Amino acid sequence: MDLSTVIGNIWELLKYEADRPMIFSSGLFWALFVVFIPVYALLKNRLWQMILFVTAFSLYFYYKSSGIFFILLTCTSLLDWTLSRLLVTLDVKWQRKACVWVSVVASLGILGYFKYANFFLWNWNAMVEGNFQPLDIILPVGISFYTFQSISYIVDVYKGRVAPTSTWLEYLFFLSFFPALVAGPIVRADYFIPQIRQNRHATTQETFIGLWLIILGIVKKAIIADYIAQYNDLIFQTPTGYSGFESLMGVIGYTMQIYCDFSGYSDMAIGIALIMGFKLMKNFDFPYKSKNLTEFWRRWHISLSTWLRDYLYIPLGGNRKGTIRTYVNNFLTMLIGGLWHGAAWKFVFWGAMHGVGLAVHKACRPWLSRIPDTRWVKVVAWSVTMLYVSLLWVFFRADSWTDSWLIIKNIFTNFSLDYVVPFVKVRYVWLIMMAVIIGAHCLPQRWHDRMLDLFIRSPWTVKLILFIIVVQLVIEFMTENVAPFIYFQF
Amino acid sequence: MNRNYLAVWTILSVSLLIITLLSFLDSISVFGVEFKSSGIADRLTQLPDTTIANSGSVDDEKVVMETKFPAPLDTASQNILIIGDSMLEGLNPRLAAYAKENGHTLNSVIWYSSTSKYWGTCDTLKVFLRKFKPTFIFISLGANELFVRNIAEERDAYVKNFLKQIGDIPYLWIGPPNWKKDTGINDLIEKNVKEGCFFLSNGMHFDRAKDGAHPTHASAALWLDSVARWMPAHCAHPIKMKKPTEAKGRPASVTVLQPLR
Numbered sequence: 001m002d003l004s005t006v007i008g009n010i011w012e013l014l015k016y017e018a019d020r021p022m023i024f025s026s027g028l029f030w031a032l033f034v035v036f037i038p039v040y041a042l043l044k045n046r047l048w049q050m051i052l053f054v055t056a057f058s059l060y061f062y063y064k065s066s067g068i069f070f071i072l073l074t075c076t077s078l079l080d081w082t083l084s085r086l087l088v089t090l091d092v093k094w095q096r097k098a099c100v101w102v103s104v105v106a107s108l109g110i111l112g113y114f115k116y117a118n119f120f121l122w123n124w125n126a127m128v129e130g131n132f133q134p135l136d137i138i139l140p141v142g143i144s145f146y147t148f149q150s151i152s153y154i155v156d157v158y159k160g161r162v163a164p165t166s167t168w169l170e171y172l173f174f175l176s177f178f179p180a181l182v183a184g185p186i187v188r189a190d191y192f193i194p195q196i197r198q199n200r201h202a203t204t205q206e207t208f209i210g211l212w213l214i215i216l217g218i219v220k221k222a223i224i225a226d227y228i229a230q231y232n233d234l235i236f237q238t239p240t241g242y243s244g245f246e247s248l249m250g251v252i253g254y255t256m257q258i259y260c261d262f263s264g265y266s267d268m269a270i271g272i273a274l275i276m277g278f279k280l281m282k283n284f285d286f287p288y289k290s291k292n293l294t295e296f297w298r299r300w301h302i303s304l305s306t307w308l309r310d311y312l313y314i315p316l317g318g319n320r321k322g323t324i325r326t327y328v329n330n331f332l333t334m335l336i337g338g339l340w341h342g343a344a345w346k347f348v349f350w351g352a353m354h355g356v357g358l359a360v361h362k363a364c365r366p367w368l369s370r371i372p373d374t375r376w377v378k379v380v381a382w383s384v385t386m387l388y389v390s391l392l393w394v395f396f397r398a399d400s401w402t403d404s405w406l407i408i409k410n411i412f413t414n415f416s417l418d419y420v421v422p423f424v425k426v427r428y429v430w431l432i433m434m435a436v437i438i439g440a441h442c443l444p445q446r447w448h449d450r451m452l453d454l455f456i457r458s459p460w461t462v463k464l465i466l467f468i469i470v471v472q473l474v475i476e477f478m479t480e481n482v483a484p485f486i487y488f489q490f
Numbered sequence: 491m492n493r494n495y496l497a498v499w500t501i502l503s504v505s506l507l508i509i510t511l512l513s514f515l516d517s518i519s520v521f522g523v524e525f526k527s528s529g530i531a532d533r534l535t536q537l538p539d540t541t542i543a544n545s546g547s548v549d550d551e552k553v554v555m556e557t558k559f560p561a562p563l564d565t566a567s568q569n570i571l572i573i574g575d576s577m578l579e580g581l582n583p584r585l586a587a588y589a590k591e592n593g594h595t596l597n598s599v600i601w602y603s604s605t606s607k608y609w610g611t612c613d614t615l616k617v618f619l620r621k622f623k624p625t626f627i628f629i630s631l632g633a634n635e636l637f638v639r640n641i642a643e644e645r646d647a648y649v650k651n652f653l654k655q656i657g658d659i660p661y662l663w664i665g666p667p668n669w670k671k672d673t674g675i676n677d678l679i680e681k682n683v684k685e686g687c688f689f690l691s692n693g694m695h696f697d698r699a700k701d702g703a704h705p706t707h708a709s710a711a712l713w714l715d716s717v718a719r720w721m722p723a724h725c726a727h728p729i730k731m732k733k734p735t736e737a738k739g740r741p742a743s744v745t746v747l748q749p750l751r
Contacts, residue, residue, distance in 0.1 A: 006534045013533070020700060027530060034503045041495035207494035211501065230602065234746055237583075241744045275498055429748050460497055468505045475509075475526050 014064075021065035021141055021182070024214075024268040025222040025474065028064075033272070040276065047199050051173050054276075058178035062141075065182055069140035072110065073176060079106055080150050081171040084157045084164035096158060103154040111147045114139050119343035142182030144340055146175055148307055153189040155311060162190040170196055179273040183265050185283040185303035195278050202277040208456040211463065213271030215470050220264030222474040224433050228253050228260075231430050236398055239406040244415030246423065247407050253430070254397050255390045256437050259288065262301070281306075288389075288441055291381040292368075293357040296389060304340075308333050327362065331355035341396075346404070350396045357388055516639065560723045561686065564660075567593040568729050571622050572741075573615065574630030575604045577667065580710025581630055586739030588718060592730040597622045598741040603749035605634045610648025615655045618745070626729055627659055632666035632675045633703070641674045649682045660727035664717055665691040669703050686726030689717050711737065 013028055022029050036057055043050040062070040080103050087099040117135055153174070156162040165171040173196060180187045202210065235242055235250025242250070266283035273280045281303045290296035297305045313333040319326040331352065338351015361368075371377055391408065398404040424431060455463070512518055513531040570589055572578060578600045589596035599618050601608060609615055609631065635641060663683050665676050668691070676692050691713065696705040705713055718731035 002535075009534050027528065030502065030506055034499065034506055037495055037499040037502070041492055041499075044492070044495075201492060202494060204494050207498055211498055231746065234600075234744060238740050238744050241740055241742075275495075426746070427748055460501060464501045464504055467501055468508060471505060471509055471528075472525060475528050478526075 016063055016067040018067065018138075022061060024265065024272065025218050037275075044199070044201065044277070047197075048169075050199065051169055051196065054178075055169060055173045055176060058173070058176040058181060061178040062176060062181055066141040069138075069143075072140060073146060074172065076107060076110065076146070076150060077172045077175045078168060079103065080154055080175070081165065081168045084154055084171075087154070087157055088164055100154050100158045104151055107147045107150045111143055113137070114143055116339075116343045145184045145186055146181065148186050148304075148311075149175055149189070151311060152186075152307065153193075156189045162193055165193060165196075177273070177278070179269040179276075179278075180280055183262075183269070184301075185266055185269065185281045186307050187280060187303075188307070191281065192278070200277045202275055205456055206274050206277075208463070209452065210271040210274035211467075212452055212455045213267045213274065215467060217264040217266070217268030217271060218470055218474060220260040220267065220437070222264075223470075223477050224437050225257050225260035225264060227477045228257050228430055228433050231427060232257055232397075235407065236403065239398070239403045239410060242410070243419045244411045244413065245417065245419040247410045248415070249423065249427075251390055251394055251407065251411065253434065255288075255386075255393050256434060258393060258397075259284070259441075260437055286441055288386065289382075290385055291378055292385055293354065293361050293388065296385060297354070297358065304337065308337050312336060323363075327359035330358045330362065334358060346395050346398070346401070350392050353392050353395075561726055561728055563722065564727060564729050566625075566729075568595070568626040569622065569624050570594050570596045570626050570628065570729075571599065571618065571624035572596065572628040572630065573599045573609075573618065574601070574628075574664075575633055576600065576602050577630045577633050577704065577710070580705050580707050581628075581664070581714050582741055582744065583707065583738035584711040584714040585628065586741045587734040587736045588714070588731055588739075589741070590736065590739045591734035592732055594626075594729070596739075596741040597624070597743045597745075599745045599747065601747040601749075603634055604631065604747070605638075606631055606645050606648040606652055607635075609655075610645075610650075610652040613655070614747070615652065619655070619659070624659060626727070627656060627661040629661060629663040630666075631663070632672075632679060635675045636666060636668060636670065636672040638673055638675070642678055645675075645678060646682070649678060653682055660687075660729075662687055662689060662717070662721070662725055662727075664689045664713075667694065667696050667705055667713065668692040669696075669698065684726055686724060689720055707738075 039053060040050065043053050059070045059074065062073055083099045083103045087096050090096050090099070114137055117137060121135065153162070153171070157164045165174070170193070174187070174189065174193055177187065177192070232250050232253040235247055236254070239247065263284040270280045270283070283301060283303050285299040285302065287296055287300035290299055313329055316329040316332060317325055318329060321329075332355070334351045334355030335348060336351070338347045338349070338354070341347045341351070394407055395401075395404045398407060455466075458466075509528050510530045512525075513528045515527070518525040518527070570585070572581065572585055574581075578598060582596075582598050582600075585598075586596050588594070597618075601614070635645065638644060663679055665679060665688060666672070668676075672692065676690060680688050680690070694713065694716065696713065697709040698704065699706050704710075715733065718733065721728045721731050
């Protein structure tokens, strides 16, 4: 083994590669985190050195995922921080508001350019029947997430919910905090910034909860989501090539895949932050247990739905301006939430339909509350909710409207139970994976707590063995096309 | 260092060390079950010149012309079956477009992670031959066997048995798109197939997907275009492969088989 070759290869690995963003379940992040921990531990009691080190690591993490755009993140943070410092020195209301507007417009302007410019140009082109070349724009990874964090900061400073950070470095630490940087959970300034100054050490229990969450996240993302994605992708790539039963399995598969993928990432992010002594917001709370759409959005991507509630729905008037306006505000919030997911009409449609669903549920509440809450009613309510959510995932995932309709049509017109036995024979591993995640989802909370408790109390050798087993399982089930997290693109 | 950090660091670093060390072994097997390697050792020790450049498109000039004869073109519409490993994900859409353009019917069987050993030890192929009754078969196998040691001895019987199942049905074996020098799979295939039934992909340049192994869909389409251009002059049984106007199509059916565990 030639040492210079090894060093050269490591150097190459550390460089930015456009098609290989750094993800928590990758070997490279694992190796870097092993280097990160002792340095972090040594600097933990020296606040400013710790802040500087973590910020530098976060910016490197972002450079590895998005290349030169780490400079954009740095500039955005400098502008936000300068405006927030200016804001608190001003007494005139319109001047204070102007600071907020400049910051929000700058953040949204950058997001709009990178994420939506081509989308609007395409639509404009379609309307005027023009002929243009799309702009050569690369979307910086995670821009939607940190833009929302930046907006929450300036608004919270304006509202007096949080004092502006005394230094730019502290703010950059908040905005670039690597566990939550590229795919959330969306960190709120009033929740996170006070934790920086507290600089608390994680307790032993929190440290092992963090490790448990990392393991759980790896299982969800790198084993289950990536494996079941292989079959789901085939269904969505070739909608007419499969029977209705197989298409139905693909739709159910994607419903679980997106949950495992995104909640797995969130678990890892929360776990890493917790080991570092920082608490991030819970992002998922068994969303597929929901018995109505309102409950679903209280359990799914909680950091986004509460952000939309606090910074969009309530400023729009919330439920304070009458019944009709409440429904309209709900609808608009979800519509914008849909567009936040991606610059395509399918996301707008997905968001709008969730908005319609929420409005309908709100409108029916007085009537629904009169129905006795029996087991069968619960089953029906859960089934209707899951059917609605799953069908909308088809539009979210499929490449086009045509494909979405083809898949749905296929399920309803080409369904035959003859495919069940061959399906079980051929795709038993896929079914086992699905059974594991559905089973885990259905377990009562106390079972999860019990498993966590057992893990915390187990000797470190048991934890080590468990970690190695999980890593080997990842290697065994690794697909040849390792997929980045679905939510990276948002 | 704080005890908590030390505990987490120990777990993460010891496991990383173990997984890395294991990747330096040729194979790990416990009670007859073989475990996959993490590939860390390969990634760290690979020589830069063994990595095929990730730029450029399929370079026809690199394709080694294997045969000399132009056989008569079979102008009939074919019932095509394509079988193989995950490389089919890239080849399928383009081959389906060719099939549509030329009036053929295409059925596809993807067996993920499959090798000549998979196909050569069971009668899976026979089942699909009975089901689809193909008149022409494309094979894309070998990518999962690029680095098998003693491949000439170990896999020869499987390749022979696999080809025996095909019998007299005309076929073309599209060789694996090497991303590193192989240990002999291309030579093994070439030795066993009939003349004009093997398209050597080794030496071609591909844009690779994130895993560094699979060609991107665009590159796979160009790969198949190269096969189609090669066929009239060099294939033992050339069929109509006029370049399609549409970029991609959909096979009449896609059957997916999961990797063996």
